[in-house]
Structures are given as structure tokens and as C-alpha cells.
Amino acid sequence: MSILVSSPTTPRVAVVSDYTLVTLGGAETAFTQQAGALAAVTDVLAICPDSAALSALATHPRITAVPVPVAFTVPALGFPVARHTPQLRGVIRAALARAGTDVVHVHSEFGIAAAAIAAARELGIPVVHTVHTFFWQAGVAMQPLLAMGAPAFHHAVTGLPHPARRLAERSGDSALRNITLATGLAADRVISPSAHQAQRLRAAGLTHVDVVPNSVAGNPAAQPVTRIDGPLRVLWSGRFAPEKRILPFLRAASTAIERVGPERLQVDVLGAGVQFAAAERLVAQRPGPRLHGRVPNADVPAWLARSHMSALTSVGWDNQPMTVAESLMALRGVLWCDPALTEGLTLAGIPALRASEEELAARLVQLALDPAPVIAASAAAAQARQLFSAEEFTRSIVQSYHRAGFPDLVLTSGR
Structure with a gap:
């Protein structure tokens, strides 16, 4: 009997977010763009709160949507809140198993992300966490309230321990950044789209950080500005x-x-x-x-x-x-x-x-x-x-998936 070594494989990926894709923000846009880039090379499970944008994303033949119910949406902010419960974890675990998911890639730090991480652990699937911002900040008046309430709220929603490290000069900002740190500590690999944020994440105690810039679909019709007539x-x-x-x-x-x-x-x-x-x-x-x-x-x-x-x-x-x-x-x-x-x-x-x-x-x-x-x-x-480019993103992110625990090579037995 001999051992045959195949070429590196691209894992099937579940991308996860607590945010609804109709919310205006860079994290939501990045999630959508990255799901599309990954779907060009592998099967993708998109797990987040339900929306028309999620349904539209799932029209791609290699993207399957898993809409997740939320308890409520924070007024004005448009932030959906879902608690990590055994029921939610079970729904996500079943979806991951059904799809034969190889890597779970979370894009947020709250209940849905925590449930996906826990479900991945139960299935033995590696977890990658993209940090879309570590630079949380709030007004001066909000600092005492956030310092007192954010750790308890985050633990109630996610079940994750609050690291309680000093990560910013102001106590409320520090509490918010510890929320991101808690999720990063629960993952096998952390992704920062920028080098300057990666430095801050490492200084906070995350040693397993890769820099992978965000992706945007190609724009072949784009033309350079060669002259400016008028304003x-x-x-x-x-x-x-x-x-x-x-x-x-x-x-x-x-x-x-x-x-x-x-x-x-x-x-x-x-x-x-x-x-x-x-x-x-x-x-x-x-x-x-x-x-x-x-x-x-x-x-x-x-x-x-x-x-x-x-x-x-x-x-x-x-x-x-x-x-x-x-x-x-x-x-x-x-x-x-x-x-x-x-x-x-x-x-x-x-x-x-x-x-x-x-x-x-x-x-x-x-x-x-x-x-x-x-x-x-x-x-x-x-x-x-x-x-x-989507090609540069998929090349880099697949390397991170391998570092997180997905094997670089597939070993099979042969005669």
C-alpha cells in the first residue's frame, strides 16, 4: 500500500455575521464581497440575520444562505441582537454538518458568531475571525455606562469570558475592544485587513494574526482620469x-x-x-x-x-x-x-x-x-x-485557513 499526496485543496467555508446585510457599513460590504470571491473557488455557507440582501447573495450557485432569527434590533443603530443559545448553536451545527463545512469564518463578535464558534468546536472545524474594527470609541458621556454594562451584555449574549484588559485610555472604549479580543481569543486564526490594526491586535495579546486586505469585485470598465474639464x-x-x-x-x-x-x-x-x-x-x-x-x-x-x-x-x-x-x-x-x-x-x-x-x-x-x-x-x-482583487484575497485567505487547521495536503491510501 502506498500513500498518495494530492494537491492543496480549497476548503468549503461558512461565513458568519451578526449584522444584517442591509445595514450600511464596511463590515457588511466586506462580508458580501468576500462571500462572492470565495464562491468563485469553493462552496460557501452564508450565516447571518435574514434580509433581501442575503437572499440576493444566495442566488449565486455556490452560496447557500442560512438566515438566523434575532431577538430584537437596537433602534437607530440598526444592530440585530441574537443570543448564543443551545437552539441557535444546534441550528448552525446542523447547517455546517449538512454542507460539509471545513472552515468557519466569523466576521463579528456577538451571539451568532459565538454560536458558530461553539458549533465548529463540536464538529472539530477550525475557526477564523476577521476583525473589521478594533478601534471602537464612544462619546465621553457613554464611557461609564459602557465600562459597567458592555462586559455583562457581551457575556450574556455570547457566553464568552470578558478579558478585562486595558486596551484604550477611556474605560468604555477599552470595554468595547475587549469584546473583539474575546472573540479573537476563541478563534484559531485572526484576520486583520490592515497592518496597523494587526499590530494593535498582537499588542492586545493575539499572536495568531494574518493581514489579508479586503476584496472588491473587479471593475473592468473603469477608465483612468487623464484630464479634468470643468469642476x-x-x-x-x-x-x-x-x-x-x-x-x-x-x-x-x-x-x-x-x-x-x-x-x-x-x-x-x-x-x-x-x-x-x-x-x-x-x-x-x-x-x-x-x-x-x-x-x-x-x-x-x-x-x-x-x-x-x-x-x-x-x-x-x-x-x-x-x-x-x-x-x-x-x-x-x-x-x-x-x-x-x-x-x-x-x-x-x-x-x-x-x-x-x-x-x-x-x-x-x-x-x-x-x-x-x-x-x-x-x-x-x-x-x-x-x-x-478577489484573486489576491482568495489566495491569501486560503493560506490563513490552512494555518488555522485545515490541512494543506490531502492524504489518501492507494494500492
Whole structure:
């Protein structure tokens, strides 16, 4: 009898999230994009709260949806809450077994993710955890409440122990980051889409961290910006939330348009969130930027094609915003403010680092008067976007699956 060694195999994967896929956010977009990328090479089980977006995802012939019921949805935030119960764990375990799942890949830190991890343990399946942000932060007034309530809430929802490590200067932020740490400690491998977040995760005590950038579907119709006739068109898209600095950006954009005129600068803003009403009031008082509300994610490439560049204005919050990947895939440079963000931006970024409102307005004015950096960033995006391709993502993530415990080689007996 001889032992035959086959080539490396691609595992069948279950991707899991506590978030509904209709919620506006980078984690939800990343989940959808990565499920599609994996489905090009293997069978995928998508486990998360039910939504029309989940049903649409399951129209792919290699994606099977497992909708999970939730107890309630947090008002305003749109955050669905499901507890890790024996019943939920049993439903997920049965789905994993039915599909012959080889790896469980969780994208969140709450009850559904915890139930999936527990079900995987019962079946002897390795677990990988993608951290979409470790930089949780809240307002000063919320810090005491979060410090007291977050550990108990998370344990009640997940059953996971709270590490109680000091991970941020403010106690509430530290409690939130311990929630992410608890899930990472329960996994066999942790994925960070960015190098700077990976460093923070390792410093927190996670030694099994791989850097795998997010993925975006290819955009073969994308054309580079080679000249700018008429106004410089800038696109901002995302959640209207304090951490995204949407209101400072709108004030800066209004100032810049007042200085150079609408014939030189046009700013379009996509998205929704808790600060949308405030944004509407601001724009009504100081006309300039144009608010378009939330648009389907499938429409974003067309919006980028009509723009010359995008703007990413957060500082200290984002891990690896999908805005960067989507923009570069569309061959558009990104005006960015957070010096910690590097993937793709060292080639195709237009820096406005740590920019205040006044500095951001001045930068927009500079670019409107001299758009050469915008054209150069668009040309550089052709190389930078390879980092976010589906092929690069699947190659890297499958390596992480092997490190998590899925065997590199399949051994069979032969005669």
C-alpha cells in the first residue's frame, strides 16, 4: 500500500455575521464581497440575520444562505441582537454538518458568531475571525455606562469570558475592544485587513494574526482620469456618524466651494446614518455639497466613474475602509486623513493627513485649482488595486485557513 499526496485543496467555508446585510457599513460590504470571491473557488455557507440582501447573495450557485432569527434590533443603530443559545448553536451545527463545512469564518463578535464558534468546536472545524474594527470609541458621556454594562451584555449574549484588559485610555472604549479580543481569543486564526490594526491586535495579546486586505469585485470598465474639464468632482460615501467626520467634511467642502466656485469644485455625498438630519440642516444653511442619501452598493462604481476622486475623512477609527478598495478598483485616487491607513494609499492616496476643517478646505481648494495630484493618483490606482482583487484575497485567505487547521495536503491510501 502506498500513500498518495494530492494537491492543496480549497476548503468549503461558512461565513458568519451578526449584522444584517442591509445595514450600511464596511463590515457588511466586506462580508458580501468576500462571500462572492470565495464562491468563485469553493462552496460557501452564508450565516447571518435574514434580509433581501442575503437572499440576493444566495442566488449565486455556490452560496447557500442560512438566515438566523434575532431577538430584537437596537433602534437607530440598526444592530440585530441574537443570543448564543443551545437552539441557535444546534441550528448552525446542523447547517455546517449538512454542507460539509471545513472552515468557519466569523466576521463579528456577538451571539451568532459565538454560536458558530461553539458549533465548529463540536464538529472539530477550525475557526477564523476577521476583525473589521478594533478601534471602537464612544462619546465621553457613554464611557461609564459602557465600562459597567458592555462586559455583562457581551457575556450574556455570547457566553464568552470578558478579558478585562486595558486596551484604550477611556474605560468604555477599552470595554468595547475587549469584546473583539474575546472573540479573537476563541478563534484559531485572526484576520486583520490592515497592518496597523494587526499590530494593535498582537499588542492586545493575539499572536495568531494574518493581514489579508479586503476584496472588491473587479471593475473592468473603469477608465483612468487623464484630464479634468470643468469642476473637480469629489465623492464622499459612507455612514453619517461622528467617527467618519461627515459634518466637518461638509463644512470644509462648503468653505472650499465658496472660495473657488461651483464651476471649479463639485462635491457629492452618499450615505445615511445618525447624523443625516444634521447634515441636511448644514447643507441647507450653506449650499455647496450635494446630499444624495443612501444608494445601492451596486451603484457605487457608477458614482465613482462620474467622479474624479473620493474622500475618506475619518481619523483613528477605520481599519481598512471599503471606500479605499472600491475607489482604487474604479481607478480613482483617495483623499485621506488618517496616517495609520496605508494599504493602497501609499500609491494612490492624496494626503490630507490629520487635517482640520480649515486644512481640509484648503486642500480641496488646492486640488480644484491644480488637479495634477488627482490625475497622478488615478494612474497609480491601476497598480494599487491589485491588492484588493478577489484573486489576491482568495489566495491569501486560503493560506490563513490552512494555518488555522485545515490541512494543506490531502492524504489518501492507494494500492
